[in-house]
Amino acid sequence: MVPHILVRAHGLGGAKDLPVPASLAIVGGVAALLVSFAVLALAWREPRYDATRQGRPVPAPLAAVVDSTAWQVALRVLGLLFFGYMGWALVTGPDLVTNPVFGTFYVLVWVGLVPASLLFGPVVRAVSPVRTLGTLLVRLSGSGDGLFRCPGRLGLWPAAVGLFAFAWQELVNPQSAYLGPVRIWLAVYVAAMLLGGVVFGERWFAGADPFEAYSTLVAHLSVWGRRGRTLVVRSPLAGLDRVPPRPGLVAVVAVLFGSTAFDSFKDSVRWIGLVDRLGHPVLVNSLALVLFCLVVGASFTAAARCPGLPRHAAAAVRRSALPRSFAHSVVPIIVGYISAHYLSYFVEQGQTTVRQLSDPMVTGADLLGTAGWGVSYWLSFHPAVLATAKVLAVVAGHVVGVVAAHDRAVRLLPPRHRVSGQLALLGVMVCYTGGGLYLLFGS
DSSP: OOOSOOOOOOOSOOGGGSSSOHHHHHHHHHHHHHHHHHHHHHHOOSOOOOTTTOOEEOOHHHHHHHTSHHHHHHHHHHHHHHHHHHHHHHHHSOSSTTSHHHHIIIIIITTTHHHHHHHHSSHHHHHOHHHHHHHHHHHHHTOTTOSSOOOGGGTTHHHHHHHHHHHHHHHTOTTTTSHHHHHHHHHHHHHHHHHHHHHHOTHHHHHHOHHHHHHHHHHTTSSEEEETTEEEEOOHHHHHTTOOOOTTHHHHHHHHHHHHHHHHHTTSHHHHHHHHHHOOHHHHHHHHHHHHHHHHHHHHHHHHTOTTSOTTOOOSSOGGGHHHHHGGGGHHHHHHHHHHHHHHIIIIIHHHHHHHTTOTTSSSOOSSSOTTOOOOOHHHHOHHHHHHHHHHHHHHHHHHHHHHHHHHHHHHSOGGGTTGGGHHHHHHHHHHHHHHHHHHHTO
């Protein structure tokens, strides 16, 4: 009998494989962050990124294809076909680890949406079968934009809840590699999305679908974007500037970053030993996951409220709205840390999943012609390269985050307090950098 354990080893590339000691890598990463901030404070005095004005229109033939109804319908149809194919494996496939449902759910969808969104923009929104079915239901029901107007204060809070639910399912649920819990999770997800779509209309999906919200957030770092309705090529920082400061945005980034940090932490020898001594592993890990997300959200919120500003200082936005206004700067940090954390896992387990997709019933079939494809373990065989790539991804993500935060501070904060108003936020980012690298290599 095949054990119900989904291989989640994130590859080699630990502290022992770094070309320098882990402590030096952490110090170097923090130093890079501090030097970047110093340079920005001295040389970056005016805001430089504005997504409403920047970007070069793509060639007309390419824009015509991407904007065509035929292209959009084709993507929707592909999404529905894949949804049906995986639904077949989910409902009638065997409860074995080689069922492609597990790799698709945990690897291709969850991890794969990050590189896909970076390369192509908001792909989940374009292909989501749930959005497609929800739109069809809305039109068939004749409810137009929904039965009720979606409250603006709801924002991204439903997506934050969905993201936490996925993190719990993957990282805490001891039955995560059994089909039953996956079926329940997906059934609740689909039902919530479709019901919300009927009640609130298509706007529901942008703020409630955890996968779409995550993909759209990451897609702001893509070179592809829109200026009005025009498809343009732009700087990723210009796209990042366009992240709307919606309610719940801080919660979304806190869940994404906090859950990934917890994933690194939960496999440490000390934590495993503590959980064994305490007992009740599900409860203990659940509380720890909540704590990680709360610490990220609370620390960022406190820092973004700019304690370096005097109470009477005039700003372009209220203090209470500043965390949302600066939350976009955490997106590249999330991308960098997730890239480092899941790199070998995605590359190697992703190839395995593509092979398994040809045999959804695990009978030895080769329906898609991919069953015979090989799997390259080049990254695992070159741990020093993998470890170095992890450090560079984390540091690059934090440096881009500092640049994004500084550009926003220059625009929002009073001139006399543009540096002092960022010091607390810089301190938190330094903690994120050092803590993230430590969890990757030292925990």
